[in-house]
Amino acid sequence: MSSIRRQLLLWLLSGLALAVVAAGARIYTQTLAEANELFDYHLKQMAASLPNDSFGPLPPSSARELGAEDGLVVQIWDHNGLELYFSRPASKLPQRAELGYSTVDTPRGRWRVYSALEQNNVVQVAQPMSVRQDLAAGMALRALVPLLALLPVLGILIWITVGRGLQPVDRIAAALMRRTPDSLAALPETGLPREIRPLVLALNDLLARLGRALESQKAFVADAAHELRTPLTAVQLQIQLAERAKTDEERAEAFARLKRGQARAAHLVQQLLTLAREEPGLAPQLHASVDLAELVRLVVSEYAPLAADRNIALELGENAPASVAGDFEALRVMLGNLIDNAIRYTPVGGRVEVALRLRERAAVLDVSDTGPGIPAEDRARVFDRFYRREATHVAGSGLGLAIVKNIAERHRASIQLDDRSPGPGLHVAVSFPLS
Numbered sequence: 001m002s003s004i005r006r007q008l009l010l011w012l013l014s015g016l017a018l019a020v021v022a023a024g025a026r027i028y029t030q031t032l033a034e035a036n037e038l039f040d041y042h043l044k045q046m047a048a049s050l051p052n053d054s055f056g057p058l059p060p061s062s063a064r065e066l067g068a069e070d071g072l073v074v075q076i077w078d079h080n081g082l083e084l085y086f087s088r089p090a091s092k093l094p095q096r097a098e099l100g101y102s103t104v105d106t107p108r109g110r111w112r113v114y115s116a117l118e119q120n121n122v123v124q125v126a127q128p129m130s131v132r133q134d135l136a137a138g139m140a141l142r143a144l145v146p147l148l149a150l151l152p153v154l155g156i157l158i159w160i161t162v163g164r165g166l167q168p169v170d171r172i173a174a175a176l177m178r179r180t181p182d183s184l185a186a187l188p189e190t191g192l193p194r195e196i197r198p199l200v201l202a203l204n205d206l207l208a209r210l211g212r213a214l215e216s217q218k219a220f221v222a223d224a225a226h227e228l229r230t231p232l233t234a235v236q237l238q239i240q241l242a243e244r245a246k247t248d249e250e251r252a253e254a255f256a257r258l259k260r261g262q263a264r265a266a267h268l269v270q271q272l273l274t275l276a277r278e279e280p281g282l283a284p285q286l287h288a289s290v291d292l293a294e295l296v297r298l299v300v301s302e303y304a305p306l307a308a309d310r311n312i313a314l315e316l317g318e319n320a321p322a323s324v325a326g327d328f329e330a331l332r333v334m335l336g337n338l339i340d341n342a343i344r345y346t347p348v349g350g351r352v353e354v355a356l357r358l359r360e361r362a363a364v365l366d367v368s369d370t371g372p373g374i375p376a377e378d379r380a381r382v383f384d385r386f387y388r389r390e391a392t393h394v395a396g397s398g399l400g401l402a403i404v405k406n407i408a409e410r411h412r413a414s415i416q417l418d419d420r421s422p423g424p425g426l427h428v429a430v431s432f433p434l435s
Contacts, residue, residue: 005162012158016151024144032136036112039132040101043114046072047123071131073111075124084121093126103129168196172203184211235261290331292322292363292432296356299335303343311348314339317355322363324432326411334407337400338367338428345371345426361434368420368427379417404430 073093076085093106093113102113110129115122175187186204189197238258245251300316307314335354342352350370357364374382383405408415413432420427 004166005159008162009155009158013151013155016154020144020147023147024140027143028136028140031139032132035132035135039112039127040114043112043125043127046074047114047116047118047125050074050076050118050123071128073126077122079120165193168192172200184214232265235265288325288328289323290326290328292324292356292365293319295328295331295335296354296365299332299339300354303336303339307343307352310343312343312346313351314343315351315353317353319356320358322356322358322434324363324411324434330407330410334404335365337404341400342367342369342371342426345369347371363432363434365430365432366427368425370420370423370425373419373424373426374417
């Protein structure tokens with residue numbers, strides 16, 4: 001498992017080490033440049049200090065001593081090219097002088113040479129470049145040793161500092177570890193570093209959403225249990241009545257009621273399962289392309305027999321070509337619930353119209369009926385689970401529009417309820433944004 005502390009320590013120490021190496025290289029090059037200037041001046045002064053008049057060969061003792069302390073080699077020729085003096089014949093320097101400064105390569109390394117014409121003599125003073133390089137390297141090393149010695153100290157300091165900086169994360173982790181599954185209170189947001197605060201805010205937002213989801217699930221379970229109690233009790237009562245029936249007519253009537261009760265219970269259970277499956281945040285996010293025009297034709301054809309059985313005209317109006325990204329089966333359930341509600345609440349001989357229109361970068365699915373409609377004060381509540389208007393006498397579970405709302409929210413669609421125009425009835429418009 002990777003550690004933020006170890007990674008920070010590794011990267012910071014690596015950066016410091018690279019900085020020390022770069023500083024050492026800079027010190028070396030700068031010191032070498034200054035040493036070159038200084039030793040070049042030394043060579044020039046050395047050449048100027050030698051005698052200018054003619055002289056004979058110097059004794060060997062003087063030849064060994066001259067410039068021996070700093071690696072200098074001196075050669076002197078007269079105006080005829082006769083060598084008068086060579087302090088170190090073994091140095092293998094060229095036996096000719098090139099006036100001014102020059103750098104020559106020899107079997108014993110590179111040398112810096114200065115030659116000058118001093119009246120009757122030509123003087124050449126040379127020095128190995130290794131002397132200058134050793135001097136520069138020594139100065140760079142002496143400057144870097146304290147910095148290198150500080151790296152372990154800095155490593156310990158970084159380790160402790162990063163550990164103290166990460167303590168708020170440890171406190172948050174400990175606070176979460178101590179919590180029970182039903183403890184969703186917000187974490188404290190005061191006294192947090194700027195870098196940790198967004199994490200805590202995101203966790204608190206997640207805890208709040210989890211709390212709302214759990215409360216919604218608890219309410220859903222409580223409402224479902226309450227709603228299921230009635231049809232199951234009715235089914236049990238019809239079974240008892242069928243058992244006590246004394247005639248075939250009574251028994252047949254009891255069984256007929258039992259079938260209707262069983263159908264209502266099955267419908268309610270199916271609606272509950274559909275509602276749970278389409279719960280926002282729990283349903284899978286599908287992004288397949290759905291042909292809305294084909295969907296409308298399919299669902300209208302499925303509900304046509306039900307409308308005909310109740311003597312209601314189910315008509316397909318404008319059906320503009322449009323496609324949206326979404327879940328085909330979910331959209332099929334949504335439109336089916338809208339048409340089913342319209343058929344249930346439309347009186348015999350009424351009319352239900354389904355249309356798909358394009359309006360301002362949106363595909364609008366319209367379902368209108370000639371039923372009693374919904375009063376304006378109840379239009380916000382009809383999307384609540386199990387809500388049923390007191391004035392209605394149509395059997396149902398009160399979940400149809402709740403399912404429609406959940407599916408519409410999953411597909412970023414908006415729902416609007418209006419009075420049908422012209423005449424009485426309800427007009428439902430579901431608007432899907434087009435990409």
